Amino acid sequence: MIPQRHYEKPLRETPFHPRTAPLNRLQNWGAWAGYMTPSCYGDSAMEHTGIRNTATLYDISPMIKYRIRGPEAADYLNRLTLRDAARLPVGAVHYTAWTDDAGQVMDDGTLFRLGADDFRLCCQERHLPWLLDSAWGFDVTIGDETDRIAGLALQGPVSATVLAAAGFDVSALKPFRLATFPLSAGEVTISRTGFTGDLGYELWTTPEDALVLWDHLMAHGAPLGLVPTGTDAVMLARTEAGFLTTNLDFIPAQQALREDRTRSPLELGLGWMIAWDKGPFTGRRALMAEREGKTSRWALVGLDIPGNVSAEGSILYHGKRREAGFVTAACWSPTLKRNIAIAHVAAKYADCRDLWVEIYALRELQYHKLMLPVTKTERPFFAPDRRRATPPGRF
Amino acid sequence: MTYDAVILGAGHNGLVTACYLARAGMKVLVVEKNDWIGGAAVSRELTPGFTYSNCSYVASLFRPEIMRDLELPRHGLQILPYEGGAVLQEGGGYLGMFRDHDANRREFARHSPRDAEAYDIYSRDVLRHCRFIRPLLLRTPPDPARFRPRDMGELLWIGKQVSALSEAQIAGMVRFWTMSISDYLDHYFENPVIKAYLAVSAIIGTALGPMSPGSAYVLLHHYMGDVDGNIGAWGFARGGMGAITRALASSLRSSGGEIRTGAAVEKVLVKGGRTTGVVLEGGDEIRAKRVISNMDVKRTMLRHVDEADLPGDYIASVRKFKTRGSSGKLNIALDGVPKFPALPEGSTALKGDLHFTDSIEKMERAYDDWKAGHFSRDPFQDVMIPTMIDPTMTPPGKHFMSCFVQYAPPKIEGRDWTDADRDAFGQTCLDQIERYAPGFKNLVLHVEVRTPRELEAEVGLTEGNIFQGELTFDQLLFNRPVPGYANYRTPVRDLWICGSSTHPGGGVMGAPGRNAAAEILRDAKLSVRDMSDAWAVL
Structure with a gap:
């Protein structure tokens, strides 16, 4: 439910805000899809160094996430996106994109196969009408779960060591694979994915368990050099990796004026x-x-x-x-x-x-x-x- | 088989030269006397699980243009900027350093509100000098006494740079190049701790005290580097300084170059005024069209070339080239992070450099001991714990501490160092740290103590001088190493010098190696696709 007086706070706080806010010593916030996330906690050069030298935590909760379920989910995604979703194994992720009928890119993103009939699509822009319209004739349900999933990117060459110290054994996890671990009363899903071009993982849990996850990772990771990083450093890392960002490297077809x-x-x-x-x-x-x-x-x-x-x-x-x-x-x-x-x-x-x-x-x-x-x-x-x-x- | 080039010594400059030559298509061999490569940019594991930066320990001067040209990041090199640092004062106070401008200003203001604001003016002035000198780093210095077209062209180019400066700036520059750092800092600052902190760069590696004329230039030499465009900033090479030479070696091999370790040179072969190769200890002969020495000029010429093959005045000049050693080094394996009660809990100071010399007078007194032929009783130490930032050098929770120490003379009261002298020197340094970090000694697992004796014996630096020749103004530009031979050539045709004895001098900079390669390629009428000119400053 969206409260009536939502307009008084146009930038919402992510589930990690109680931890990121006190660490943001420059109070340097950026807007991301209606949320505020740190652009820089204190020193972007050191945060970027963290990404390339040790390990970093980056709050990716604002990322748009759609859940696609149903017996024809794979067929539906095969119609919607460019890659072959049917060949994506359960427990795997792939980077994909989709276009309009004229073959013009609407967005790119990562597609997670959580079960045989269960997918999550993570992306930069909002696409609910397109996703729903594209579902005509397919036995699928589509829902926006952006607010229901808290996400943290743990990136850097020490990130696997941090996870091991925190009790999550990801040593056998290959790139673009995911695994689920118990966390507190709930669970955390860890995918070996990221936006930095380096060793790294993304961790997904519920907003309720978000702070438990943050505290747990920091407690075990800080002695290994784990530091939070803001968007400025991540964007520098993504440019080094050569990754595209929607609306920075291309205009999505559904938004293009010209x-x-x-x-x-x-x-x-x-x-x-x-x-x-x-x-x-x-x-x-x-x-x-x-x-x-x-x-x-x-x-x-x-x-x-x-x-x-x-x-x-x-x-x-x-x-x-x-x-x-x-x-x-x-x-x-x-x-x-x-x-x-x-x-x-x-x-x-x-x-x-x-x-x-x-x-x-x-x-x-x-x-x-x-x-x-x-x-x-x-x-x-x-x-x-x-x-x-x-x-x-x-x- | 005849090599196009054989390089004597696998230090950073020798490898830089080798890389550029190999990329231009030359058949290149690097011979190294030790069983490992690196020269003074070396990382060795002397006690299990601990990697040291055994000699040089921080990076800033190494030219990013060279890293780019030789693709060193692709070959594994990562430079990590560091933050923090502090001067610990006698009596429990400290002056900290911060990357954030306002945090740093307030920290200075704790000691002197006036100096805190003077620091911006001082920084502007030093940066102006940097802007002038930086483009000179990647150029062969012209010889004003010769009238060859290239010298004339380069002199004109420098003249043009100078003519763009105001009279006041030219006057300031000449003063800066010739005065003592103590006098120079007095122009800006009043607080002794702030002055002691800023004077450090003027004495590192130098047989001068902070009150010796010429020491201000040494500060500039240490200030003109950068980490990612941050002029004057310093960083670590991930994995220790040996990561630089490891990446160079990998880059060299990827372009077909060879490296032979455990291959000490006995003699440079000279026939009819021209070199034909080298003989190794043990008698192996290596034929080469040119020989390029990464050893310092004294070691090269006085030990490995027949006196009969060199002009007398050249030998005399080489003998007089000043290479007085002034420093020592302790490399320490630690069981944990030492606690410095003066520093607040969680201080970033431990991620940077720590000093215990809180006045210029103390620094000068340390130098007085050196003049008398002793190591300093209360030495200046530049202490770093790279593993506060670098996760690769020790197991988690353990640490590597690097202590650069001044002053240590090449000889003790005119005689050679003994093991007992070395141990006493090491003990003096450990005792000093213990005074500021009680319990520190209990954390010590292993110590490597290096005096000028060890630096000369192992690395081959004559008298243990870390710059392969002092960086005083009389030994710079066209006077480095010998007037008339600043263009990396020697009186022996096809024998070249590419180490820090040549322009622009010492530090892990790579510029001498790169400039030597440029001259050698020009001489051989070859070119290389990527050889960047100096990048813009600010």
């Missing part, structure tokens, strides 16, 4: 996830036509840029003159010591030859214009072996 803003999965570098042979799915006809006609308008690329000035928001030029694309995410990566960017380039410039980036470097209130040559580079930018190792390393 028709040319939408992107197909092929244009976002997500072509690999399309299960072309699984049978009909939404957007299939349009995507087949795009693939066969080679009509993709854009290509999403990873770029390496000389120097150390981040290219955030920059425009790309061919031969320094003709506009060829734009940067959606960029950073000088502290982990890689490289200046990296995720960019959209017009399809004909997809090889990135003779491509230049115009960067405005702010130096004591004055912008200096830089025109630098870019090199196409593989994405993920940062992909250490430790993220995949099973059993995971101690650090």
